[in-house]
Amino acid sequence: MTEVAFLTVAEVASVMRVSKMTVYRLVHSGHLPAIRVGRAFRVPEEAVHEYLRESYLGVEVGGERPSDGA
Template identity: 90%
Template sequence: MFLTVAEVATVMRVSKMTVYRLVHSGHLPAIRVGRSFRVPEQAVHDYLRESYVGVESA
């Protein structure tokens, strides 16, 4: 399943511009469909899992 840039932004709770930056920098894989990008849903979840920074309890 593929997500639009707007859908990815909603899932990640960031702006669409941030998603475009991640796509263009290669941190988030995407394919072009016409003039827009589609991002594999699993790639979004993988990116979030890898980027997760746990907070230790004091």
């Protein structure tokens, strides 16, 4: 069984260079998967990297695709 590394909201915010509120919004909107541990959220580290890869490449994320202005 492989071990999954989980990050706190603060750690995710640091990796993504955004605010903690932005991370909470991504979690609540379903764009970033997370589990609840008590009152806190933990996000799988691989999910953060996947989200960033998809966002960077402009791949469809959560049913939305960035507008190209055309």
